[in-house]
Amino acid sequence: MTDFSGQIINLCAALLLLVAFGMLSQRRVLSLINLFAAQGLILTISTAVVAYSSHQSHLYYSAALTLVLKVILLPWILHRLIRKLNVKWDIETLFNIPATMLIGIVLVIFAFNLAAPISQMAGTITKSTLGIAMASVLLSFLMMITRSKAVPQVIGFLAMENGLFFAATSATYGMPMVVELGIALDVLVGMFILGIFFFQIRETFDSLDLKHMEKLKED
Amino acid sequence: MPALLPIDSVAGVILFWLALALLGLALQNAPRLIAQLLFPLSAIGALALAATALGALGGPANVAVLPLGLPDLPFHLRLDALSSFFLLLLGAAASGISLFSAGYFRTMPGRALGLLCFQYHLFLASMALVFLADDAYLFMVAWESMALSSYFLVTTDHTLPQNRRAGFLYLLIAHVGAIGILMSFGVMQGGHGDYTFATMRGSHLSGLWASVTFLLALFGFGAKAGILPLHAWLPEAHPAAPSPVSAMMSGIMLKTAIYGILRVTFDLLSAPLWWWGTIALTLGLLTALFGVIFAAVQTDMKRLLAYSSIENIGIILVGIGLTITFHAFHMQALSALALTATLYHALNHAFMKGLLFLGAGSVLHATGERNMGKLGGLIHQMPKAALLVLVGTLAIAGLPPLNGFASEWLLLQAFLLSPTLPHPYLNMLVPVAAAALALAAALAGYVMVKFYGIIFLGQPRSEKLRSAHDAGGWEQFGLAWLALGCIALGMFPMLVIDHLAPVTQFLVGHQLHGNTAQSWLWLTPVQPERASYSPLILFSIIVIGVLFSLLVVKKFYHGRLRRGPAWDCGFPEQSARMQDTAEGFSQPIRQIFEMFFGVIRELPSPFDKHPRYRGETIDRLWNLFYVPIIKLATTLSSLIGKLQHGRIHIYLMYSFITLLALLAFVR
Numbered sequence: 054m055t056d057f058s059g060q061i062i063n064l065c066a067a068l069l070l071l072v073a074f075g076m077l078s079q080r081r082v083l084s085l086i087n088l089f090a091a092q093g094l095i096l097t098i099s100t101a102v103v104a105y106s107s108h109q110s111h112l113y114y115s116a117a118l119t120l121v122l123k124v125i126l127l128p129w130i131l132h133r134l135i136r137k138l139n140v141k142w143d144i145e146t147l148f149n150i151p152a153t154m155l156i157g158i159v160l161v162i163f164a165f166n167l168a169a170p171i172s173q174m175a176g177t178i179t180k181s182t183l184g185i186a187m188a189s190v191l192l193s194f195l196m197m198i199t200r201s202k203a204v205p206q207v208i209g210f211l212a213m214e215n216g217l218f219f220a221a222t223s224a225t226y227g228m229p230m231v232v233e234l235g236i237a238l239d240v241l242v243g244m245f246i247l248g249i250f251f252f253q254i255r256e257t258f259d260s261l262d263l264k265h266m267e268k269l270k271e272d
Numbered sequence: 273m274p275a276l277l278p279i280d281s282v283a284g285v286i287l288f289w290l291a292l293a294l295l296g297l298a299l300q301n302a303p304r305l306i307a308q309l310l311f312p313l314s315a316i317g318a319l320a321l322a323a324t325a326l327g328a329l330g331g332p333a334n335v336a337v338l339p340l341g342l343p344d345l346p347f348h349l350r351l352d353a354l355s356s357f358f359l360l361l362l363g364a365a366a367s368g369i370s371l372f373s374a375g376y377f378r379t380m381p382g383r384a385l386g387l388l389c390f391q392y393h394l395f396l397a398s399m400a401l402v403f404l405a406d407d408a409y410l411f412m413v414a415w416e417s418m419a420l421s422s423y424f425l426v427t428t429d430h431t432l433p434q435n436r437r438a439g440f441l442y443l444l445i446a447h448v449g450a451i452g453i454l455m456s457f458g459v460m461q462g463g464h465g466d467y468t469f470a471t472m473r474g475s476h477l478s479g480l481w482a483s484v485t486f487l488l489a490l491f492g493f494g495a496k497a498g499i500l501p502l503h504a505w506l507p508e509a510h511p512a513a514p515s516p517v518s519a520m521m522s523g524i525m526l527k528t529a530i531y532g533i534l535r536v537t538f539d540l541l542s543a544p545l546w547w548w549g550t551i552a553l554t555l556g557l558l559t560a561l562f563g564v565i566f567a568a569v570q571t572d573m574k575r576l577l578a579y580s581s582i583e584n585i586g587i588i589l590v591g592i593g594l595t596i597t598f599h600a601f602h603m604q605a606l607s608a609l610a611l612t613a614t615l616y617h618a619l620n621h622a623f624m625k626g627l628l629f630l631g632a633g634s635v636l637h638a639t640g641e642r643n644m645g646k647l648g649g650l651i652h653q654m655p656k657a658a659l660l661v662l663v664g665t666l667a668i669a670g671l672p673p674l675n676g677f678a679s680e681w682l683l684l685q686a687f688l689l690s691p692t693l694p695h696p697y698l699n700m701l702v703p704v705a706a707a708a709l710a711l712a713a714a715l716a717g718y719v720m721v722k723f724y725g726i727i728f729l730g731q732p733r734s735e736k737l738r739s740a741h742d743a744g745g746w747e748q749f750g751l752a753w754l755a756l757g758c759i760a761l762g763m764f765p766m767l768v769i770d771h772l773a774p775v776t777q778f779l780v781g782h783q784l785h786g787n788t789a790q791s792w793l794w795l796t797p798v799q800p801e802r803a804s805y806s807p808l809i810l811f812s813i814i815v816i817g818v819l820f821s822l823l824v825v826k827k828f829y830h831g832r833l834r835r836g837p838a839w840d841c842g843f844p845e846q847s848a849r850m851q852d853t854a855e856g857f858s859q860p861i862r863q864i865f866e867m868f869f870g871v872i873r874e875l876p877s878p879f880d881k882h883p884r885y886r887g888e889t890i891d892r893l894w895n896l897f898y899v900p901i902i903k904l905a906t907t908l909s910s911l912i913g914k915l916q917h918g919r920i921h922i923y924l925m926y927s928f929i930t931l932l933a934l935l936a937f938v939r
Contacts, residue, residue: 147921163932163935166939167935167939170939191931191932194928195928197924198924198925198928199921201921264919266918266919266920267918267919268918
């Protein structure tokens, strides 16, 4: 039984990495949001499986929280937001996509290399997935760097949080419930604030392209 | 009901001042009330503080723990001999200054006056708390609120850009100094994590760490005291501040730094090393000479007084250096003598310099002029202020029987009576230092002749001076209080020394004794056959001499007062502008010490229709010490500024690369 759930977790981890790469290469904002929701779903499943196999009942709450927040609420807000802002168009990236993918692969190798000694020490069922968790954090970060528009950057930020959550689950069976609740609330509030910022930025610069914000620099 | 301890009364005065500060804010619409009610009340508070401190001088140390501060980190208070002495200084000088302020600020608009009243009393309260603090935490809080409130006082007239610049420079140096003090406390607590002074007294540091502490403290407190080369703020801040504030900063606030040095060196670090004394002595001499030479060439009267403050701080530091040296070589009697002279001079300086700054304030009020080149002859228009200021100038010039003489004489006695110290270089240094100190004292006399002569004597240099009014009632009251202090401190040095005995006993474990037992008339530091001084006898000789000459003039000479033109060398068209000017008077000094100054001169050509002469003396230390630091800071910040592109992707990249580098590093 443990073997089986271990396999499922590994599968989820692999899917998570795949989705992270998918987000890195995705040009359309709408698909990006869908991919983000998919990532949240994978996270929910893997957390639930970890909870089941390790009998950590508080992880069920985490899974439920992830489901509500990252699969339903945040994608819904984002959908509403892009409809209001009318930014369904293709995303301009700063680097071309294949080059970004290559950098992503290098990052994944780096992350695995980094996680190897920690995985050996960890006694959890999910130890082999730590590398993937770190890789998805780094890939989301890379996505934030390479996108020039504001909305994909925020999605990158949220995806990074997903990666961190996965890392926490895989390394130590999750953070204490208080911390998790706190982070979830932070993400939600952050999302609201960023949403307000979108409107402000668009009002000020007539665009959500962040290169206009260079004007704010003090000479 | 338990008896009221002195420390409770002191805390009561501090609370009273804080209440006055808030009242000042509340009464912004009634400026007359602030000036004529709150400031006299504050003077009464100061007087109560002085009386309490005087009573507590000989008594046992009081301690108290305030239920304020951070959780588990309460404020500790302690009133011992040293803090009592400095609280006495604070109270006695502040009462005169507050009385003066009642008159000086009466014409100020209400809003500005309310804010000034707030900052003024906050300043007073925080200075008192500095003296009372018994842990590094409260000390730093009080120290910083003192710096901040005085910053706002300095920039009272913030519409002028040079005042804002002066305030900034002051705040900057004050904060650099505060970092030094904080670090010295950090070293002193020695890893206990407990910042009370009681722990610091108990932790016996090794020689190296004790030295580090001392040097950090000297640096930190030196920045506040204006010890070379951290003096740059003093001549800028004093002219910018309103005169009572200058008096308070120069007379009292500089002494908080002296207090800090004494507290750290003798109380918290138990065993000073001899070479600390040499450093303090050398720095003190340099500061004193620098201050007096620059004071001699100033033309702005408040700048002149500011440089004179630097000189006096130098003299006090010389005393501290001497005390440390004697103490380190276990010459307790001499170290008690030097410490007595130091404390005595600190007390005297509070009175003298307070008096002179207030007098300068009266002149400024009456004429609106700070430039001595445009003043003159004010003794006719302001006879009372002129008389009171004369007392201050004579005292600071070190003339007997006033107080400046008594303390400088004691200090020189400490030098001259020093037997062979067990160190050859020190033996060579001490006579040189004594000579340099005598030079500084003599030049101080020159400076004061210039100050008084140019401002009050001679003919008015401009027409508007003829309508100058004398100081008002409150102002005269304040000036007279300080002048009486100068006279009393000079007349009864034996009493003063008796009251200083508990302080020297506390700090160096010895006291000057036998003064009262032997004779209340004669001041004998060590032995009657070596040297002794009786101000009362000297004073009676002076009085008798003056009366006798008056009598001779009245009875045997014609006895009439004649006013006639001065001999004009056959050139009849004399004007007031032909008098010796401030620049002209200091010309010899400028010539002799030319290498220390950077002098800028603009000389008119013989054919100029409107000839203009301008001479400016520049502090070379500014270019030597400060300009390189400014340049370095500018270069570094422009380099760091290159990191800023305004592109959010680049910023994200910075954190990404940092993250990767750190991850690779910890691996």
